[in-house]
Amino acid sequence: MRVLFLAVGGNRRRAVADEAARVVTEGGRATVVVAKERSWLDTPFAPGVEVVVRSGMELRSPPRSMEWLLLFRLPRKVYRTVGRGPLRAPVSLMGRLHERAARRVQRGVVLPLLRRRHKDGPGVLHGSSYDVIIVGDAASMPDAVKLTAGASADEVRPEVAYSLAHLTG
Template sequence: MQVLFLALGASRKRAVLDESAELRASGAQVIVVVDKKKSWLNQEFAPGVVVTTLKELEARHLPRRMEHALLYRVPRATVRAVGRGPLRGRARRGLKAYERGLAAKLHRKVFVPAHRRLWPDAQARMVLAPFVARGGLDLLVVSDALSVPRAVRLLDAWATDGIKPRVCYGLDYDVPSGTQQARTATTQGQR
């Protein structure tokens, strides 16, 4: 079974830790997507549970990797090659100023908006990519309220490709695909 936890708000840490450990113990591939790893730093996940961020997943997209190479890696390599000896200090200061000033602004104001406009479903594809090789995503666990809007966007993007995983708020709310849900009367308790 392939399970993705969206825990962008970090408000249900204990539930995410316990449920991901339970699924991992049963042999499932589990990936937990968080907003910032810093807020999960003191939490210890079960062995085999992969913790990542949306930024890290989106950075795997080829155009993002090319942009990173052009804006950051090439200038760093140039500074390493040129900035030796007496030029070392000035070259490093110049590189820091370039990265903070020009490269960061180009990334934020030009490339990110253009990337989102040209490839609106790139983030959804990159989130799904680790599961594709093993047969696709089976279960999406939306762990907190802040993850709901992102989950809706991901599900909409995946629906165009015909990918429809089960969705739940926690493992207690998951209905296995092989069972039928009990029908409840909508007028129960009304006269």
Template sequence: MQVLFLALGATRKRAVAEESAAVVAAGGRAVVLVSDKKRWAGETFAPGAELVTLADLEARHLPRRVGSAMLYQAPRRVAGAVGRGPLQKKTKTALTTYEKRVAGRVHRRLMVPLHHRVWPTAGARMIHRCFGPADGPDLVVVADALSVRRAVELMETWHSTGLGTPRVAYSVDSVVPSPVAAHAQPPAAR
């Protein structure tokens, strides 16, 4: 089973870490989508559970990679070629200033809004694609209140583009019985 955990608010950290570990232990794939990885630095995830941000996934989209290459990588290569010898220090200073004052602002104020306007479904498609080219998540776990809006957007986008709509739940245990709970019950109760 492939499970997407939407944990944008980071309010149920321990529960998300435990449930993603249970999914991986049961042979499934767990992807935890968060808004900021720094807020999750104290949590340990099971090997096989993937922690990603929407910004990381959108950065994989080809138009964003081209924009990044134009704004950052090309000037770095030019500075690397020009900035040898006595010009090295001035070139490094100029490159740092360019990246902070020009490239960063152009990226935030022009490239990202333009990307969202031209490709509004790119984020949902990149989330779907992280499970494989043809597969998508079987279950979306909405872990906190801040993730509800994103879950609705994902479901609408996936349904309208024909990618299918997975089940939605607040917890993995509400849909799939926990392997631990299944072994704890006496045989007569089953």
């Protein structure tokens, strides 16, 4: 059994960790999605439980990588290369102005386009690749709805529950 635990809010840390360990001991695969890894450091997970940080998935997507390359990495490299010797001061000023402009373009143009295009969240998680989705807290409910609503008619939708005890099958 492949189980996806959505624990974005982190309210039920102990219950999510225990249920994920139970899935692994019964021979299944457990993936836990959290919002911030730092808030889960004191919660021990059983060996075999995969913990995924949601913000890291969004940042590693191909569109975000291309955005960072074009808006920030390449211009920084150009400014570092050109900004040596007598051109250091003007190029440094141009670099700072470019950073401000790039951040405005990122917030005003790129991020709204990415949000509009990828309404169902990061493309790393697909609801159809799991048998069960466990919603660990209220903050995870929108993600569960997006994952199950995105399934086509020929795909089997995963069962959604609040805990393993609430499964119907």
